[in-house]
Amino acid sequence: MFRRAPPAWSIVVYALAVVAVPFALAATRYADHPDAGPVSPVARAADPLVGLWSAHPVGPGAAPVRFYYFHGDGHGLYRYGRVGRTNTNSFDYAIDGDVLVLRFRKSGAEHRIHFQIEQHDGRAELVLEVDPRQGGEGRLVRERSTPVEHDLGARQLVGVGGRMWFDRTVYATGGYGFSLYQFRAAGIDGRGTGWFHRGDFDDWSTESLVYRELGDRLEFEFSDGTREVTPHVITPGETRVLELAADPRDFWHPHRYTDAGPSFGSVDADELTPVAAMAALVDREDAR
Numbered sequence: 001m002f003r004r005a006p007p008a009w010s011i012v013v014y015a016l017a018v019v020a021v022p023f024a025l026a027a028t029r030y031a032d033h034p035d036a037g038p039v040s041p042v043a044r045a046a047d048p049l050v051g052l053w054s055a056h057p058v059g060p061g062a063a064p065v066r067f068y069y070f071h072g073d074g075h076g077l078y079r080y081g082r083v084g085r086t087n088t089n090s091f092d093y094a095i096d097g098d099v100l101v102l103r104f105r106k107s108g109a110e111h112r113i114h115f116q117i118e119q120h121d122g123r124a125e126l127v128l129e130v131d132p133r134q135g136g137e138g139r140l141v142r143e144r145s146t147p148v149e150h151d152l153g154a155r156q157l158v159g160v161g162g163r164m165w166f167d168r169t170v171y172a173t174g175g176y177g178f179s180l181y182q183f184r185a186a187g188i189d190g191r192g193t194g195w196f197h198r199g200d201f202d203d204w205s206t207e208s209l210v211y212r213e214l215g216d217r218l219e220f221e222f223s224d225g226t227r228e229v230t231p232h233v234i235t236p237g238e239t240r241v242l243e244l245a246a247d248p249r250d251f252w253h254p255h256r257y258t259d260a261g262p263s264f265g266s267v268d269a270d271e272l273t274p275v276a277a278m279a280a281l282v283d284r285e286d287a288r
Contacts, residue, residue: 047072047095048117050147053126053140068126068140072147078104078133084208084223090201102132106202159213160234161186165242165257175200179249181242182263183211190214194263196222196249220248 050072056064062082069077070093079088094101096112103110114129124142131138162185169177179198186192191212197204212219218232228248235241240259247255 049093049095049100049126050145051142052144054143055134055138055140057141058143066134067143069148079206080133081206086206087204088199088206089203100128104202106200159186159190160211160218160232160242161190161192161213162263164260164263166260167255167257178204179255179257180260181257184263186211186213198249218244222248 047070049070052067052069054067056066062084064082065086066080067078069079071077074092074094076091076093077088078091079086081087089104089106091102091104093103098114098116100113100115101110102113109132111130111132113132116127118125118127124145126138126140126142128138128140130136160181161183163183165181165183167179171177177198177200179196181194181196183194184192191210194209194211195206196209197206199205208223210221213232216231216233218230220228220230222228226248228246230248230252231245233243235243242257242259244250244255244257246252
């Protein structure tokens with residue numbers, strides 16, 4: 001059985017650094033499993049699953065995306081969809097011999113899966129006796145063997161480019177939701193690429209975009225081909241604020257976002273995230 005310690009806001013960040021953000025992951029701990037003796041998170045150095053295991057090779061356009069990411073501290077991410085538009089679920093995990101104990105955080109669904117790691121043509125392949133999200137045997141190739149980390153120290157404070165812009169909503173029914181624009185640094189013409197993430201800290205969607213910042217105007221072209229333009233204002237301060245007059249991902253309603261820190265451009269990082277930066281921002285807000 002798993003039990004959760006007081007939340008230390010984290011997890012979605014793998015995905016951004018992974019889209020690229022160190023993970024100040026939630027402090028979850030495992031108690032004894034009713035079916036097997038003590039099950040506890042594996043120390044990162046001894047965790048054979050650390051890294052990113054993909055069911056599909058990297059592809060262009062609308063190529064399929066499906067992978068498991070294990071951070072090495074008992075937390076991970078499952079992402080699925082197609083290039084440019086994906087959904088992400090966070091999970092807790094532990095290893096008990098050759099059994100992977102995996103629990104999806106939002107649904108609470110828990111699985112005990114026999115696994116082994118095989119070597120084929122110089123590449124490690126994770127074999128799951130039963131893939132909990134696909135059914136049947138699962139085979140995934142290791143695309144990355146180290147955890148994604150995020151350096152929150154970098155600063156670029158000109159325009160929206162190279163930053164993550166975050167809005168957190170506290171639900172009266174409990175929990176949080178978020179919206180987040182993640183922009184890579186813009187080129188000399190003000191144009192760059194990025195992602196829009198929306199959901200909660202255990203389950204969120206991601207879509208890719210191209211943006212262009214021209215004066216007080218921000219242009220978007222999303223992965224579905226739609227193009228949008230909105231006036232925007234950045235208010236300086238200890239924490240900068242981005243105001244979109246007509247947010248295309250909030251039904252063209254005015255929307256305020258807080259500067260959550262630097263964005264990163266590596267494929268791995270940008271393929272995975274919302275949490276280290278979010279975690280740091282939320283902790284900072286809660287401390288006020």
